[in-house]
Amino acid sequence: xxxxxxxxxxxxxxxxQEVILRCVPISNHLxxxxxxxxxxxxxxxxxxxxxxxxxxxSEIFDDQFSVERPDGSNFTLKIRxxxxxxxxxxxxxxxxxxxxxxxxxxxxxxxxxx
Amino acid sequence: xxxxxxxxxxxxxQEGRISILNCDYTNSMxxxxxxxxxxxxxxxxxxxSISSIKDKNEDGRFTVFLNKSAKHLSxxxxxxxxxxxxxxxxxxxxxxxxxxFGTGTQLKVEL
Numbered sequence: 099x100x101x102x103x104x105x106x107x108x109x110x111x112x113x114x115q116e117v118i119l120r121c122v123p124i125s126n127h128l129x130x131x132x133x134x135x136x137x138x139x140x141x142x143x144x145x146x147x148x149x150x151x152x153x154x155x156s157e158i159f160d161d162q163f164s165v166e167r168p169d170g171s172n173f174t175l176k177i178r179x180x181x182x183x184x185x186x187x188x189x190x191x192x193x194x195x196x197x198x199x200x201x202x203x204x205x206x207x208x209x210x211x212x
Numbered sequence: 213x214x215x216x217x218x219x220x221x222x223x224x225x226q227e228g229r230i231s232i233l234n235c236d237y238t239n240s241m242x243x244x245x246x247x248x249x250x251x252x253x254x255x256x257x258x259x260x261s262i263s264s265i266k267d268k269n270e271d272g273r274f275t276v277f278l279n280k281s282a283k284h285l286s287x288x289x290x291x292x293x294x295x296x297x298x299x300x301x302x303x304x305x306x307x308x309x310x311x312x313f314g315t316g317t318q319l320k321v322e323l
Contacts, residue, residue, distance in 0.1 A: 102255070129309060131309065133311075139315070140216075140313045140314065140315050140316075141256065141301065141311075141313040142313070143310050143311060143312070146308055146309060146310060153308055154308055154310055156310075189255050189256070191255075193309060195309075196308065196309065197243070197244075197305075197307055197308065197309065198244065198261065198305075198309070199244050199246045199258075199261060199303065199305035199309055199311055200246070200258045200261065201256075201258065201309060201311070202258070203255030203256045203257070204255050205253065205254050205255050206254075206255050
């Protein structure tokens with residue numbers, strides 16, 4: 099069964115460093131997303147991406163964040179100058195349909211900022 | 213942000229019995245309502261959904277009920293099985309697959 103894969107599974111970084119989280123969505127999907135879950139809190143929407151551009155982004159997704167689909171298979175989330183409060187589990191998701199809510203999530207990348 | 217509330221952080225049910233998970237929301241603008249299940253060290257997995265024009269959707273052991281006037285969503289699992297033990301997230305969507313999640317309910321199905 100096709101699945102969304104994410105790397106790394108866990109990354110530890112120093113505050114102020116840049117981090118890139120990588121995702122390989124399911125191959126025939128067209129819509130891509132990043133969500134995050136701070137420990138003990140809700141899963142929160144960060145950004146949606148379609149046709150090589152951002153469709154929507156949340157208030158959390160400020161200038162510190164960026165997304166890219168560099169090669170037609172990978173979908174990356176870059177966090178510039180990480181802060182302590184960026185520590186969270188970051189989930190990538192994809193889907194082939196635009197408006198059903200049925201997303202396929204990866205296993206997540208845990209980011210720890212020290 | 214209290215748009216979606218799952219007031220029970222945990223629920224314990226005996227195998228074979230019914231599990232009922234509840235969710236309340238405040239914003240009437242959502243178009244579809246979903247339940248996701250999450251095991252430790254895994255991402256959320258879609259379980260079942262219902263559109264705003266329906267009040268019930270059934271899929272095997274899982275049934276989702278929507279009461280729009282009460283702004284209440286529930287998930288019934290019957291019969292409950294040990295493999296159902298997981299965190300269940302209520303999730304609401306209004307377009308573009310931007311989902312608003314609840315805080316989750318940890319379901320434990322005991323033998």
